[in-house]
Amino acid sequence: MERIRGKFADNALMAGSGNPWWPDKALDHGAADWAHRSVKSLADHVSDAVGIVPNYRRLEAAGWEQAPGVRTR
Numbered sequence: 001m002e003r004i005r006g007k008f009a010d011n012a013l014m015a016g017s018g019n020p021w022w023p024d025k026a027l028d029h030g031a032a033d034w035a036h037r038s039v040k041s042l043a044d045h046v047s048d049a050v051g052i053v054p055n056y057r058r059l060e061a062a063g064w065e066q067a068p069g070v071r072t073r
Helices: 021-025 029-050 055-061
Strands: none
């Protein structure tokens, strides 16, 4: 777990709880966001390497980046 520690913010709801970092302080929106960005980066790299356009890129190009009301970074 030390390999991923520090790549995203800890779960603020667990601050000062005395609980272990994994899983209580690690699993939160920050971890999910980091995982999503990491997987998308890998998918982008692989699809570029093999010369394909994945469906999510087509949707992004059409203006479907996110659901209404969802904020971006």
